Amino acid sequence: MKAFRVTGSYADARYGKQPFSVEMAAEDEAAVKEKALSTIGSKHKLKRWQIDIAEISEISGDQVTNQIVKYQIGE
Numbered sequence: 001m002k003a004f005r006v007t008g009s010y011a012d013a014r015y016g017k018q019p020f021s022v023e024m025a026a027e028d029e030a031a032v033k034e035k036a037l038s039t040i041g042s043k044h045k046l047k048r049w050q051i052d053i054a055e056i057s058e059i060s061g062d063q064v065t066n067q068i069v070k071y072q073i074g075e
Contacts, residue, residue, distance in 0.1 A: 004032040008053040025072035
C-alpha cells in the first residue's frame with residue numbers, strides 16, 4: 001500500500017466552505033479518492049457532489065503523521 005494526502009473542501013451549511021486534509025493508505029489514486037469521498041461524506045452527512053477534492057498527492061513514509069496510516073503502509 002501507498003500513503004496519500006488528500007486536500008480539499010466541503011460545503012457546510014453553518015460555516016460555509018470547510019477545508020480538510022487527510023492522510024490515507026490505498027493502492028492507487030482512484031482507490032484513495034473513493035475512500036476519501038466515502039469517509040468524509042459519512043462523517044459529515046454529505047453527498048459526494050458537496051465534497052471538492054483539490055489535490056491527491058503520494059507522500060513518503062517519513063511524511064506520514066497518522067499512526068494508523070503508518071501501520072497500514074508498513075512503517
